[in-house]
Amino acid sequence: MRPSSALAKSLDAADPLAPFRADFALPEGVVYLNGNSLGPLPAAVPGVMDDVVRRQWGERLIRAWNDEDWWSAPLRVGDRIGRLIGAAAGQTAVGESTSVQIFNTLVAAARLRPGRRVLVTEAGNFPTDRYLAASAARLLGLEVVETTADTLAAALDRHAGEVAVVFYPAVDYCTGALWDVAGITDLAHRAGALAMWDLSHAAGAVPVQVDADGVDLAVGCTYKYLSGGPGSPAYVYAAARHQAALDLPLTGWHGHARPFDMADGFEPAPDIARTRIGTPHVLSLLALEAALEPLERAGVAAVRDKSLKLGEFFLGCADSMLTGLGFEVATPRDPLRRGNHFAVRHPEAHAVMAALKARGVIGDVRSSTVLRLCLNGLYVSYTDVHTAVAAMQEVASTGAHRAPDFQVREVVT
């Protein structure tokens, strides 16, 4: 059946996840395909934030650390995120920025393999991951070796006995390619190395199973598929078997075994609490907590299932409507090899995206020529997908994007 708006409508009518769109405060007239960068506002969050600000902070004041259990929030929310990535309780904590968690966790990972002098990372890994790997390596006197999934096995052979950590992204931030978490973790382990994953573009998007896959350590961002809000705090997963030996460089007082003893020396908490660093950003953290409920209720598997169907529908629309207009889908078509966003190359990507935004279709651009379009089954409809492709067709075929007012500065995270 040829992709059309009528087909989109019928698919939406039969979509069991369609009611979840009402759990997000999406504005009228917007097709939001940028949930891979900033998830939309969950409808429950404004009320919760108002309570957190006016009642918890305003009325309970310092007492809220006990009464409202702000103190436990990093581990309480951590356990909820843990369930979304296949982690049993007590292995996930929330706090700080993803960049900070990458550094802290990577240094600790390397220290779990003393004497090994190589950190392996992925050549297409998000820049901050690579910058922080370089910084950690410099402080520890290690060498960073960049690989791709194709060259990883050879690199591990070449550096046999030397690799401390393999640090990979589960989903490529730019192309949307999905890496084989279980397979690469296994490769790392065969080489005697630890496997550390950046789940930023995977958690909530694809069914990650950190415990089952034997992952050692992981970090991730919560403002993408978890809709935690702009700059919501990151999370760290540390497999229970590593926690007692985890020697983290960011020895903040919240990670102390007895923080309120105000002891002279740092003694890390015996469990996942040792990954805590400074005082949690409570407003951002509690917005994140309130944001998780719709995804938990729908279930990652169901969201993934619909996202893949949206992807098939998108590819069908693109094949029939965008041929000859300069677009090229750079994301693997194989559903087993892609995450939840599509990378679509176009030589004038910035201008095309600006024109799309003027038409209410919101995605973003990376590497100058890549449009990113995220099809999150939790709130994106088949009609959204058809509308977006129709807008791409209209813009590229009429040259609307060449009007001079579309040379805007792009700043997105």
Added chain:
Amino acid sequence: MRPSSALAKSLDAADPLAPFRADFALPEGVVYLNGNSLGPLPAAVPGVMDDVVRRQWGERLIRAWNDEDWWSAPLRVGDRIGRLIGAAAGQTAVGESTSVQIFNTLVAAARLRPGRRVLVTEAGNFPTDRYLAASAARLLGLEVVETTADTLAAALDRHAGEVAVVFYPAVDYCTGALWDVAGITDLAHRAGALAMWDLSHAAGAVPVQVDADGVDLAVGCTYKYLSGGPGSPAYVYAAARHQAALDLPLTGWHGHARPFDMADGFEPAPDIARTRIGTPHVLSLLALEAALEPLERAGVAAVRDKSLKLGEFFLGCADSMLTGLGFEVATPRDPLRRGNHFAVRHPEAHAVMAALKARGVIGDVRSSTVLRLCLNGLYVSYTDVHTAVAAMQEVASTGAHRAPDFQVREVVT
């Protein structure tokens, strides 16, 4: 004139800062003397947060990074905090937790003095400062030497030519003692070392002048005297003369000279933007921004002036009402030697504080035997001070704190 509630009333009636109390949403029946830990809710914050959540995030979505200038917020808010600590524009940035900023800044400070192998810190410094100094020293192969203000000069002599950084708190988190920022900075400089300050208990409380005092680097917390909200992000000050050489270990992508180039290697921004690390916690950051206005309008000097007068009134009340009840003021009485909170020793401090809280008088406890009572001139009244001391008198003289229900767990930051 003997301290009394009548005198308190007349002092309040003549207090030019009295109207500022209405800028804070303090609950009825509460005497809030814990602003050294968590500042109260500024009245303007709930409306701003509602706008940030519903309109900026909810309606503008990813576009808010440009339209609402979320991207610039860390430096925009940084400059406002800079003005409160005597820093000219372009030297202060906001983001991450205080613990993270301590580590990042301290490593960079040590790298500015290559070849010198000693970090000097203060023996009573807040635990997280000392834990992170130890961690930074370990990564860099340095030694930490703990001093007091009295032993600092001798330690600098003993380690002549070896000290890279002197890292001190401007106000002691426990005793409330105020250190001589200009004098200690000068001592450090004479020894060829850099002076780095933790301003957490000083910014907004006492007139700090980082530029005029020749301070090299500083970090601080914003949820105390700046009332930014629970876990609001920290700030870092780096004197302009050091910025181009500042070699920070947390090379997050927001600190890159051109973050959206997604370049292979980390090239730090040429200015204070290089202190940026990960994506800012926007909700917590914009609450902080909205919180600063009353303090800016009142001016730190006026707030300090009133706080000192509140302190004199408090000492007068304590002298006349608490004698023989087991209380001992541990904070220097000399106004030039104290910050904005008083440390009052009592052998049953936890139970006394719990009984005070049951009477609506909120402070906190440190080191088991120290009651901390913060007299912030921006919103604390003379009547509050008298009410608090009267409650201390009532509790200690009747033994009300010995009732078994006051053995509560204390968790405060």
